[in-house]
Amino acid sequence: MLPTEMNSVGDECLELKKAYEECFNKWFSEKFLKGQTEDTCAPMFRVYQDCVKKAVKERKLDLWELEKSVLGTEKEKKVPDGSEK
């Protein structure tokens, strides 16, 4: 059987991730897409996020790179001239 859920970077975060995603997916389709943007899953997210942050640190991933923003900044690569559409 194909697994129906993804692993987390930290095994210990998996249960928190599942609980949060269940809340989020429901909120996203039933609220957010309909214009109700108050994020009612935020408290669950914070608990899950703390766990992921710890796991990322333990794995010595490049935190600076992970927190850097590219989308919406000048660092985005440009589509070369003449390639648009």
Add this chain to the structure above:
Amino acid sequence: MKVTNWKAADSSKEKSTATMGKFYGGAVTYKWNWDQVAQAFWQRYPNPYSKHVLTEDILSRHVEGNRLYTRRLMIKTNPVPKWGERFIPSSARNMCILEESVVDASSRTITTYTRNIAMQNVMNVEEKCVYRVNPENNRWTVCEKYAWVTSSVFGFGSAIQAYGIDRFRKNATKATRGYEFVLERLFMPVLHQQLSSRDKLKDKAIKVAQAAKDKAKDSISTARPQPS
């Protein structure tokens, strides 16, 4: 079965210049409405075409007005061709991918920007996708994809870039198939089950055929007369 098309070859653009590395641009049409594509965007993994994706986590998320900003971290296996082993240490065989995204519920667009973290000098892949309502058919969604592959490995840069763009194209096809699979699972569950079992039968048939072929090959090679 929904058919997903890359735009005809002449409208997908590939460019190569010294300063920017290799560029790829193309578009995919999903025969699903934008709301469905948006919901599936967060449930894309796992799928049968994503076995190389090991973990998926949301690093940060916030809402601003009608926009949802998210940073998603994925760890993928990173198969390295024989000739690439000299540039990439075995400790780095798993690749971290960071995806930034903005879902705009009022303009009905999703914009994503995805890049690899670490080893950007060896090979750096950046991809931008914009999902919007198909202007020709508002029940469908179009995804415009752009990718940039650069490498600063002296003397090998262009070989690595060519390899990178080729792998990008293969992975993009897999990603699209995986997305379709998830859309069917979410929004056409009955058909999806039928398709999955049909695929399983097909897989089995292919395996049996391959085994028979291998066996035949073996017996041919053993039966070959020895030169005297």
